[in-house]
Each structure stands twice: as structure tokens, then as C-alpha cells.
Amino acid sequence: MNWQAVALNDNDNVALVLKAVESGERIMVSRPGGLIELIATEAVPFCHKIALADIETGQAVLRYGEAIGVARSAIGEGCVVHTHNLVSRRAQQKRPAP
Amino acid sequence: MTKVFDGFERPDGSVGVRNHLLILSVNGLTGPTARRIGRSVMNAKVVTTPYGSGLLGEDGAVQTRSLIGMGRHPNVGATIVVGAHPPQVRELAAAMAEVGKPVEALIFDDCNHDALTMTDRGIRLAAALSRDLSRQRRREAPVSKLFLAMECGRSDPSSGLVANPLVGRISDRVVAEGGRVVIGETIEWLGAEHILASRAEPAVAEQLVAAVARREAFAVDAGIDLVGNNPGPTNIAAGLSTIEEKSLGGIAKGGTSPVRSVLGIAQPPAGPGLHVMDAPAYSPESVTGMVTAGAQLALFTTGVGNSYVSLLAPTLKISGNPETAARLHEQLDFDGSGVFTGVDTMDKAADELFATLIDVASGTLTWGEILDEGEEVISRMGPAL
Numbered sequence: 001m002n003w004q005a006v007a008l009n010d011n012d013n014v015a016l017v018l019k020a021v022e023s024g025e026r027i028m029v030s031r032p033g034g035l036i037e038l039i040a041t042e043a044v045p046f047c048h049k050i051a052l053a054d055i056e057t058g059q060a061v062l063r064y065g066e067a068i069g070v071a072r073s074a075i076g077e078g079c080v081v082h083t084h085n086l087v088s089r090r091a092q093q094k095r096p097a098p
Numbered sequence: 099m100t101k102v103f104d105g106f107e108r109p110d111g112s113v114g115v116r117n118h119l120l121i122l123s124v125n126g127l128t129g130p131t132a133r134r135i136g137r138s139v140m141n142a143k144v145v146t147t148p149y150g151s152g153l154l155g156e157d158g159a160v161q162t163r164s165l166i167g168m169g170r171h172p173n174v175g176a177t178i179v180v181g182a183h184p185p186q187v188r189e190l191a192a193a194m195a196e197v198g199k200p201v202e203a204l205i206f207d208d209c210n211h212d213a214l215t216m217t218d219r220g221i222r223l224a225a226a227l228s229r230d231l232s233r234q235r236r237r238e239a240p241v242s243k244l245f246l247a248m249e250c251g252r253s254d255p256s257s258g259l260v261a262n263p264l265v266g267r268i269s270d271r272v273v274a275e276g277g278r279v280v281i282g283e284t285i286e287w288l289g290a291e292h293i294l295a296s297r298a299e300p301a302v303a304e305q306l307v308a309a310v311a312r313r314e315a316f317a318v319d320a321g322i323d324l325v326g327n328n329p330g331p332t333n334i335a336a337g338l339s340t341i342e343e344k345s346l347g348g349i350a351k352g353g354t355s356p357v358r359s360v361l362g363i364a365q366p367p368a369g370p371g372l373h374v375m376d377a378p379a380y381s382p383e384s385v386t387g388m389v390t391a392g393a394q395l396a397l398f399t400t401g402v403g404n405s406y407v408s409l410l411a412p413t414l415k416i417s418g419n420p421e422t423a424a425r426l427h428e429q430l431d432f433d434g435s436g437v438f439t440g441v442d443t444m445d446k447a448a449d450e451l452f453a454t455l456i457d458v459a460s461g462t463l464t465w466g467e468i469l470d471e472g473e474e475v476i477s478r479m480g481p482a483l
Contacts (some may be wrong), residue, residue: 083334
């Protein structure tokens with residue numbers, strides 16, 4: 001296998017790494033449309049997500065071609081995408097009126 | 099491709115993949131006696147419920163439906179209903195007997211409320227039924243007779259990449275053959291409900307979306323943040339970030355077939371095809387809900403490992419995570435990690451999983467059966483009297 005990460009949809013802005021990736025490591029990402037090259041800008045643990053492009057605050061994070069939540073802060077290409085920078089848009093708590 | 103399995107034909111036309119003698123305690127008072135009887139005869143399956151009186155509304159309906167569902171289950175050849183109150187035991191036993199299999203009622207009132215008298219009668223009844231069951235033989239049956247429950251537990255991001263799509267292919271095959279499939283865990287449709295709804299008739303789609311909204315409101319009203327609950331700590335540590343991500347991976351278990359109906363807990367589907375069950379997501383409750391609806395087998399995907407299996411329905415544990423596959427040899431009935439590492443194609447793995455399924459349906463034991471891990475857990479919802 002000559003790739004280290006997978007995105008199942010060409011619109012996805014994150015991919016799943018199939019092995020632990022080192023910071024600065026150059027990886028190949030398999031997508032339906034073909035392989036793309038990516039530099040990991042930080043270490044990505046096994047089975048975690050890596051950003052395939054810069055993602056702005058509030059922008060939808062796409063996996064399976066669907067929104068899995070929105071970026072809670074700006075995410076740079078090659079960064080880990082997880083609970084620290086990705087938040088669900090669902091089951092939000094009722095906030096008290098300001 | 100194998101399109102038949104060897105099963106036990108039942109009078110109602112269903113086919114069992116096992117031929118269990120079920121000792122079913124329908125009342126909290128008789129559980130220990132049921133277990134004592136079960137320990138005394140070979141291969142008896144004991145299910146007990148801690149309840150039996152004072153359940154209200156949906157709780158009462160689910161309890162009754164689940165108990166009847168166990169007695170009627172295709173994998174059950176005969177049942178001894180053990181309980182305290184004569185009308186309750188007789189009504190349940192009569193409902194179970196409608197499908198034409200032997201059902202015996204064992205009632206505390208008839209035994210002077212003496213557990214030892216009840217145990218003695220129970221063992222003799224169980225011994226006779228067990229002997230009768232041992233005379234029955236498997237016969238060839240079509241895959242259309244299968245009803246599969248698809249479950250995921252302790253998922254990780256590999257679940258949505260490998261194990262769930264793999265199980266989805268089995269769903270599609272069984273549905274194409276005229277069989278039945280169910281997926282449950284309503285909260286794990288959240289964020290993916292539009293995809294399931296798009297494969298359903300408008301009325302079913304509306305019900306499905308409403309079921310998710312109702313479950314979502316439970317969390318919001320209870321002041322619970324889903325992050326940390328679902329996805330839970332294990333999911334998050336493994337790399338899943340949001341309920342939407344988990345759901346989008348989770349619904350792949352159901353394949354791509356149209357969604358025919360939204361079922362209640364323990365409600366048998368009216369016809370073939372793919373169905374969804376509106377029920378809690380925790381594996382024991384979820385799997386029991388689908389098994390008591392009549393599913394003979396469960397396909398259970400896991401990312402990092404999950405030991406729960408149904409007692410009545412052989413449960414095939416499947417993972418696509420190579421680390422998990424290396425760690426949990428005596429838990430995983432199917433290792434899909436070859437797809438993850440690129441050694442196997444999804445098509446090849448699906449063929450092998452289907453062959454494993456047919457094998458287990460025909461009598462090969464799962465790790466969960468061999469290690470006696472099985473349990474059944476009936477959901478509870480509200481207050482009782």
C-alpha cells in the first residue's frame with residue numbers, strides 16, 4: 001500500500017491516517033480521485049484525522065463527504081483535527097439568555 | 099456463493115440457527131430459581147428480568163414484548179417460563195406458544211412459594227424438553243430466512259472505514275436475497291439521519307427524523323453534552339471527534355438498501371428488507387432490543403474491542419483495526435484488518451465475512467458462545483409503581 005491516509009470522498013477536508021505520523025512527515029493520501037501528497041505539520045496519532053487543507057473557524061469539517069462538525073478555531077493544512085479544534089453542531093445545550 | 103445455511107425449521111416458518119432450551123424468569127422473585135434450574139441441565143440458556151410488577155406505559159409494553167419475543171425467538175426450541183404470578187406467567191406462556199413450540203409454565207404459587215420445590219419441578223421439565231430438542235436436526239434453509247441485527251460498540255475511526263461498510267455489504271446481500279436486517283442506536287443516526295431518511299418512504303422518513311430529534315432532545319433537556327457521552331471517552335481516545343462523525347460511520351452497517359420501517363424495541367418487522375429500531379445505543383440494550391424482535395444473528399463491529407454478545411443470537415464480532423485484531427484474538431470472529439492495511443479488498447473481505455456468517459448460522463460457535471459471554475438486557479425508561 002503506497003498511502004498512509006484515506007479520505008473516502010473527494011470533497012473531504014480531512015483524512016484518516018492509517019499509521020502514526022511524525023511531525024514534518026510527507027504522506028500520501030488516498031482519495032477516490034487519486035493520491036495526493038501532504039506534509040504533516042504535527043504528529044498525528046494512529047487512526048486520527050489530518051487536515052487536507054486550511055479550514056477556517058466555523059467552516060464545516062467534511063468526512064464521508066458530509067459535515068462531521070465545524071472548526072472551532074482555524075486549522076492549518078497538515079494539522080490534527082479532533083475535539084480540540086472540531087465541534088459538533090448537534091445536541092447543543094440551551095444557553096441562558098445574555 | 100453459498101446461499102443456504104443449515105438451521106432448525108420452526109412450525110411458524112421461521113428458522114433457528116441454534117436450538118436453545120430457554121429458562122426465562124419473567125419476575126424478579128424467581129431469577130435465582132431459574133439460574134439453579136439452568137445450571138442443572140446441559141446447554142440451557144437462562145434469561146432473568148429483575149422486574150415483574152408495576153411497570154407503566156411504554157415500559158410495561160416493552161417488557162412484555164421483549165419477554166414474548168424471547169420465547170418466540172427462532173433460536174429457541176422450547177421455553178420454561180418461570181414466574182411468581184399465575185396470570186402473568188400463563189399469559190406470557192400462551193403468547194409464546196402461539197408460534198407452535200413447547201412452552202411450560204412454572205409458577206411459584208403452584209409450588210407453595212418454595213424455591214426448592216420449584217427447582218425440582220423445573221429441572222425435571224428442563225431435562226425432558228432438552229431430550230426432545232436433541233432429537234431435532236438441522237435442514238437446509240435459504241438466506242431469505244435470516245434476520246440480522248447490526249450493531250457497533252466501542253467504535254473508532256476504523257469502524258466507519260472498514261468494519262461498518264463491510265457489514266453494510268452483508269446487509270445489502272441479505273436484503274437482496276429477501277432477508278431482513280435491522281440497525282438500532284437512534285442517537286447514532288444523529289448527523290446522518292438525512293441519508294437514512296432519503297432512502298425511506300416519506301412517512302417512514304418523517305418518523306425516523308422525529309426519532310432522532312426526540313433522542314437529541316433527551317440529551318439537551320438533561321443538560322448532557324453528547325461529547326464525552328457519545329462519542330464516549332473510548333471513542334474520543336481512539337480518534338472519533340463528534341456524534342456526526344460516529345453516526346456517518348455507523349449507519350454504513352445498514353448498507354444502501356431502502357429503509358422500510360422504524361421499529362420499536364422488540365418489535366418484529368412486518369416484512370423483509372432493512373429496518374431501523376428506535377432504541378438506546380448502549381450495546382446490551384440495543385442488541386437485546388433487536389434480538390427480541392427476532393434477529394437470529396448479530397454482526398457486531400468494534401474499533402477497539404467490545405465483549406458484549408447476545409445470549410440467544412450468536413454475535414459475530416468484527417474489527418478492521420489491526421491493533422485490535424492483534425490484541426483480541428478470542429473476541430473477534432472476523433478480522434477485517436486486511437482491508438485497513440491494504441492487503442485485502444473490501445469485496446474479498448465481504449465474501450469471507452458472508453461465508454463466516456453462513457458457517458455460524460449453520461452451527462459453528464462464535465467466541466462469545468464458546469466463552470459463555472451472552473446476556474440479554476431489556477431497556478427500562480420511566481418510573482414504576
